[in-house]
Amino acid sequence: MLERLPTWWVQRSFARIYEDSGFWMQANKVEEILLSLMENKYGKNHPGTLSSMTRLANTYHALGKFNIAEKLEKDVLSLRKQVLGDNHPNTLNSMANLASTYRALGKLNAAEQLEEDVLSLRKIVLGDNHPHTLTSMANLANTYSEQLEEDVLSLRKIVLGDNHPHTLTSMANLANTYCALGKFNAAEQLEEDVLSLRKIVLGDNHPDTLNSMANLARTYCALGKFNTAKQLQENVLSLRKMN
Known part of the structure; x- marks a missing residue:
């Protein structure tokens, strides 16, 4: 006779399938059920319950x-x-997750402080060369970059104007940083603006305009807009052959 699998184990299996497939709405619903099961069975302080809370938070993050x-x-x-x-x-993983959410909320100072703490502790606990330590270094660098690029963009708009090529370069750089941070919706909006302005200022065939088209196509792919991305990529290839 086959042993019946625990309900929480079945729910966790479903959640993992949804998460691996990018079906975050479905994953979120299952993770909520799973958290309730874990709290009722093991209590709120159990490590398994805390892992369940973490996964639920991850689904909310993925849903924006x-x-x-x-x-x-x-x-x-x-x-x-x-x-x-x-x-x-x-615990350090939880700090890193919270820092990532602070970044997504635009709380860059809070994110920076937490990432500095995580990096310092991971160096002590895991060592300088551990993959998680290196990830912390990359996250902190991106946060520094995001803050700096937002400041540069703001100042260039004031000093040079919205349509100056250097201002557009700052917009493109900031969009790239948003992509690196997984903030694809913010990147998409910025890249669409850059592309529109570069077409006006530089022309459709300028290398910077084509780079903007390629960057936007990449972001469309990240957002699951594959048909739009494919069309844009084909346009880029066609225009580059003409140059």
Whole structure:
């Protein structure tokens, strides 16, 4: 006779399939059910329950519901500090997750401070060359870059004007940083603006205009807009052959 699988195990399997497939709405619903099951069976402070809360927060983050993700991640971080200690790798993962959500909410100072703390602790706990330590270094660099690029763009708009080529370069750089941070909707809007302005200022066939088209196509792919991305990529190839 086959042993019946625990309900939480079945739900977790469904959630993992949805998450791996990018079906975040469905994953979110299953993760909510799973968290309730884990809390009822093991209590709120159990490591398995905290992992479930983390996965639920991840689905909210993926859905762009950053305020809800932030609340959950703060709860997880507080509980993991109590249960596991400040320096436990899972606690550091929670700090990194919260920093990522701060970035998505535009709370760059808070993100920067938390990422600096995570990097410092990961160097101590995991070592300088551990993959998670290197990820922390990359995240912090991106946060520095985002803040700096936003400042440069703002100043260039004031000093040079919205349509100056250097201003458009700053917009393109900031969009690239948004992509690196996974903020694809923000990148899409900025890249569409850059492309439109570069066509006006530089012309359809200018190399910078074609680069903008290629960047926007990449972002469309990241957002799952594959047909639009394909059409844009074909346009880029056609125009580059003419140059």
